Amino acid sequence: MEEVKISFLGFGNVGTGAYKIIRDNGKDILLSEGVGLKVAKILVRDINKKRDIELEHSILTDKFEEIANDPEISIVAEFMGGVEPAKDYIVSCLMNKKTVVTANKELIAKHGLELQTVARENGVGLYYEASVAGGVPVIKILAESLQANKIGEIMGIINGTTNYILTKMSEEGRDFSDVLSEAQKLGFAEPDPTADIEGFDAMYKICILSSMAFHKRVDVNNIYREGITKITTEDIEYGRELGFAIRLLAIAKKRNNTVEVRVHPTFIPVDHPLAAVRHSFNAVFLKGDAVGNIMLYGKGAGDLPTGSAIVSDIITAYHQRSKHRYISFYNDEGSAEKLKFNDDWESEFFVRLTVKDKPGVLAKIAGYFGKYGVSIASVIQKDRGKDAVPLIFVTHLAKELSMKKAISDIAKEEDVLMVENIIPVER
Amino acid sequence: MEEVKISFLGFGNVGTGAYKIIRDNGKDILLSEGVGLKVAKILVRDINKKRDIELEHSILTDKFEEIANDPEISIVAEFMGGVEPAKDYIVSCLMNKKTVVTANKELIAKHGLELQTVARENGVGLYYEASVAGGVPVIKILAESLQANKIGEIMGIINGTTNYILTKMSEEGRDFSDVLSEAQKLGFAEPDPTADIEGFDAMYKICILSSMAFHKRVDVNNIYREGITKITTEDIEYGRELGFAIRLLAIAKKRNNTVEVRVHPTFIPVDHPLAAVRHSFNAVFLKGDAVGNIMLYGKGAGDLPTGSAIVSDIITAYHQRSKHRYISFYNDEGSAEKLKFNDDWESEFFVRLTVKDKPGVLAKIAGYFGKYGVSIASVIQKDRGKDAVPLIFVTHLAKELSMKKAISDIAKEEDVLMVENIIPVER
Structure with missing residues (x-):
């Protein structure tokens, strides 16, 4: 031996x-x-x-x-x-x-x-x-089990701390800061939680996975990153009404020769396999052209x-x-098709505004969306009759930069009191 | 090249x-x-x-x-x-x-x-x-990713046909034979469906997985096997009331030096990760002493x-x-502890009877369970006042052979009109 x-x-x-x-x-x-x-x-x-x-x-x-x-x-x-x-x-x-x-x-x-x-x-x-x-052996599987596949998509819950916080916020209706300080006391979050809650940890991990999956060195600087600090119980509540659960997803997609990689809070349908991943568990969902959808689930941290x-x-x-x-x-060595990095990725979006309850506000806002080619899939209007009322949109697929432009115009509109949050939706 | x-x-x-x-x-x-x-x-x-x-x-x-x-x-x-x-x-x-x-x-x-x-x-x-x-690369993961673990348990949904049938029965309230013939028409079930619906296919697969996991050649003849043909919509309905979903599970457990391997319809809690595995998808849930719980999910068949x-x-x-x-x-070569095969496995059980609605029937039946050391966790009595009424028990952990003996006595009791079904429960 x-x-x-x-x-x-x-x-x-x-x-x-x-x-x-x-x-x-x-x-x-x-x-x-x-x-x-x-x-x-x-x-x-x-x-x-x-x-x-x-x-x-x-x-x-x-x-x-x-x-x-x-x-x-x-x-x-x-x-x-x-x-x-x-x-x-x-x-x-x-x-x-x-x-x-x-x-x-x-x-x-x-x-x-x-x-x-x-x-x-x-x-x-x-x-x-x-x-x-x-x-969870996701590296091995990408390298040694899915070699025969072209991987088109990765969606991962790969940061346990943020998943723990979002689970608690969703299931107990508690605030971000409240749950974070509890998580710190219990040792589930670091004294300086930045790397987790701002999405850096998930960014490094999706950088590794997407580089392997697409056979392209993905530069961390090309990854869109947004943490969970701005998520509120109101967002979660309205998302639930629309049939969504919130997760910090690390997403990598390849469409034709274009790659996009991003980390951000995301609404997913409640019956998506990733919606069943609670607390500090991790899961990685992969789409291969031969194998179809695969999910790997387990403990993402711990000694x-x-x-x-x-x-x-x-x-x-x-x-x-x-x-x-x-x-x-x-691909970076030029042997196959050249891959392009896509900064202007496409998604559906959940948009939560607080607006004045006046006739014509909805139409005005819809107009700004229309101006930038963003089309609206559904609207929730709540608490009619008060001065300041919530107005929630879910868009169809839209370019992120178009969304930003529309939101920038909307924010300047005097009947819009606050752009509360914008959260991508994945199916 | x-x-x-x-x-x-x-x-x-x-x-x-x-x-x-x-x-x-x-x-x-x-x-x-x-x-x-x-x-x-x-x-x-x-x-x-x-x-x-x-x-x-x-x-x-x-x-x-x-x-x-x-x-x-x-x-x-x-x-x-x-x-x-x-x-x-x-x-x-x-x-x-x-x-x-x-x-x-x-x-x-x-x-x-x-x-x-x-x-x-x-x-x-x-x-x-x-x-x-x-x-789903479960063989590779057992062989090359979990080598550092002692695997204590495997629970798998590893036959797509039966999972498809049970999903349809559960979600649409339809009979086994009805769903089976539809599945055959759609090509999801074979013209001769025996290997799937009687559990042979799952038996071969769990034989392979448990042999690898326990480093012991498991003989297929040592595997307890029961198909899904006796499952009715009534079983599913009462199970749902108790918080259970039904799946054909292939189970392998190692406790100390004893191994048990079995394939049978099983009730699992609706919030178990395996309960989210629907239609013809497969999933394997593994417990390792270091890695904890891991689940692999994906398409179990198809070209x-x-x-x-x-x-x-x-x-x-x-x-x-x-x-x-x-x-x-x-272990079969004698180098480590000798593993013993356990025929008398332990489980909780769901027991559905049809009994005469007479005073004392429940007590009599409870007495038979007690005689063989089977203790009762919960009881549902329904439709009181009719001649023949359903009576459902869920037991605490009990030995399978003790259950068989108790049921044999219960079946002979004149106030018991029918032993409708006995289904193990796993958590």
Whole structure:
């Protein structure tokens, strides 16, 4: 039986999870996979810090060089997060002929292709199943199960924190800020929640998925991004009347040779499979031209679920050590049709206004929509007779930039007291 | 660029689907996977039969030897179904150093280990993603994404025909036989529907999944199997009152060292993720000790979805040609704890009786349950005052054999006019 020596860079939540899995399931992995996994060294900032887990003290080190220069270590798992110094360390490991397994979505989104090139040049692997949707094996499935498909669409709930907040807001009728502070107390949201609630986390993840699915390096700067901070219980309530549930969706679509990638709060029909994804669960919905619709559902975060993906990648890397898997981004290399990035994506939109209750207001607003080619599918008017009344539109498919122009005109109209919210609708 | 020559055994629905995918997406596969797929020979019964697809006539053959003896063909995809002659052909291909890809669930369920041994001895691969859940990559995920997990439970909706029938019965209040004959007319059910409606198809599939998950060769003869023919609209209606939806579930559980595998109509809570799986969709719900709950959802049949799995296996087999993946069944080889097969599984049960409306009947029946240690969770009594009235119980967890004994006594009780149905309940 072979033994593989592994090193960890960082030892937070996910690293500890991966360590526990190797400790507790290592014997079974040896039996079923024919490989013994040994965590030989762990890079930490403070080797004397008290930890909740029993460890041989000697495996801890605060010197990266001890790992980079140890020829016995063939696989390094990175848990530091962020771009630097993780990137430097990973490049150094790859150049020292060590395969790297990582959960670092920001790094892979921004520098995945570059790192893969270094890995390939050094004959080692770069694996990042844990970077998207925790234990749900969406990376593997895109790379190794849907190879025969042209992927046309991805819609994912890939940030657990925002899904938890939106579920609570929807089911308990509570405000965003109220639920956020509860989530922070319970440890479901970070003390600084920006990366989650502003959609950066989901943006990095859809960047990785869409790059793989479309075989094109998607630049994070090309991704439309909007967080959930402006969603109110009123939006949710009116959405429900229209048969919609709200989710923060990460969406990537390819139409002909045009790609669009976006992250924003989205209304979806209540009977859509993604509407059943509640609390901190994740799900990724994919459309392939052969396979049709597929959905993968599971825990998108947590020490053991994400650790499961890390250990799976370690085992995969071991099996593929003589021929690692690399993701192809051929469209940027000019071999197939050139893909164009689409900034002016199309969607249906939910538009919530507060207007003066006067005759002719609806007609005026409809006129602005018409001016920019936005056609209206349905209207809700409420509480007639008060001074300020809600007016809700759902449009047919419209270009986002046309919507923006129409809304800009509408906002200037004196009978419109407030443009409350604009939320895309996907089916 | 390398080219791989492939041969098909049989050319029905799925074979045609795989052929179309290779024809239509072959260029993209060449770009992204670096391999050209060429279907070089197709074994058919009648080479002159008119077909709906354009083909070079010369690739058709009715002589298996032309395939077995062609050294240029390195991968053979089998679409014949059933045990013989498929098994003979596959063994012959493996011994001629050809990797085999198959959608044949009955064959893999009954002889998968034996065939894998032949494959391993000949240094070639045996892949069968398409045998379970069509395009949904559950085999790959069990083998290559959840390796770090001890799998405790599988619950699957893995027969599209029965799920279609049960969905229609539930949503439209129609009888089994009525929906079945409609399904047959629409081509959703076979002219002889036995394999689907009696649960054989699901049995073969759960046999494959549980063997992989528990690393134990599960004998199909050890699987409890019950079809959906006895389910009535009354059962569905009373189940709904209790908050349940009905599905034909294939279930495999491992508790300590004991394994149980069963296929039967099952009530599940309406908010269970599997309750959202409607019509002919498939879904597999898995519990791993690290990853937690995972669900995979998609089309379980059809030419292109199943073809997608076949072509994926072909590409995988190509990449792994120097080191094929084999599934380990180590528990039968004595290396880990010995697994025991459990015939007397435990479940909650829904029991529907028709009884005389007389004082004391409920108490008498409760007495029989008590005698065999079956405790009652809830009771519904309906239509009091008529001669024959329905009486529905839901039990707490009970052993199946104890239930059978209690029901046998209850059936003999003169105030019990009919034991209408007994349906397990899973949460």
